[in-house]
């Protein structure tokens with residue numbers, strides 16, 4: 001049968017529209033498709049929760065593709081290695097408790113596992129605001145990244161979620177939005193986003209797990225965002241903390257669902 005160009009277009013439009021409609025309400029909406037967000041998505045979806053992940057860029061993976069200074073190798077410690085192995089990413093012992101993995105294999109495999117577990121990823125979507133009641137965040141306000149980039153005057157739409165994960169990395173965008181727009185206090189020492197501290201891998205990796213928690217009703221911080229929100233050191237190009245934080249936030253939210 002000859003290919004019909006319009007049938008191809010119809011297939012894309014109908015399937016995408018259905019996918020989006022099916023996910024306008026979900027258990028957990030994760031903002032940011034870096035290692036923390038993807039790992040959180042994997043563990044939540046694996047336990048049959050309805051999970052949506054929103055990423056503003058075309059590609060998923062956040063800052064993991066580039067390893068350190070664009071050398072596409074990542075370093076993890078033992079706990080991070082165990083997560084990578086569970087996900088099917090090959091690791092290589094460097095020495096003592098230091099392991100490496102190929103960054104490309106890591107991103108593509110974690111993403112694949114998250115999707116196969118059931119996480120529905122929407123890329124090219126910018127989270128520009130939250131839905132807020134007096135008590136808590138109830139969802140997200142989303143638009144196409146291209147609309148934001150072009151500065152077009154186009155209204156967004158909304159997505160309802162029982163819980164939101166801010167996994168936007170250093171910028172901590174969801175936390176910044178809540179603090180800036182609502183005037184409400186976050187559950188941090190300053191009541192706002194404290195901001196990350198200078199590099200200290202040992203403390204940063206330890207604190208990221210303590211900082212992976214709810215900072216505003218309905219909203220959790222994960223990954224680099226957690227240390228940015230609560231004011232802990234950055235940790236340099238070691239990625240175990242991102243993976244462990246993603247798993248931790250999934251455990252915390254799953255316990256409440």
Ligand SMILES: Cc1cc2nc3c(=O)[nH]c(=O)nc-3n(C[C@H](O)[C@H](O)[C@H](O)COP(=O)(O)OP(=O)(O)OC[C@H]3O[C@@H](n4cnc5c(N)ncnc54)[C@H](O)[C@@H]3O)c2cc1C
Pocket residue numbers: 031032033034035036037054055056057061062063064125126127128167168169170171173174199222223224225234235236237238239242
């Ligand atoms: C300035 C800078 C410093 C860094 N320092 C460190 C460091 O000290 N230690 C370290 O381990 N790594 C560092 N990195 C590398 C990298 O950011 C992290 O290692 C790691 O990728 C963080 O993982 P993550 O999952 O928390 O967030 P990221 O990998 O950063 O992923 C966050 C994702 O969220 C998306 N996003 C952000 N805002 C929105 C929004 N509003 N809507 C939709 N999507 C959104 C971004 O496009 C991105 O893909 C640094 C990167 C930068 C840019």
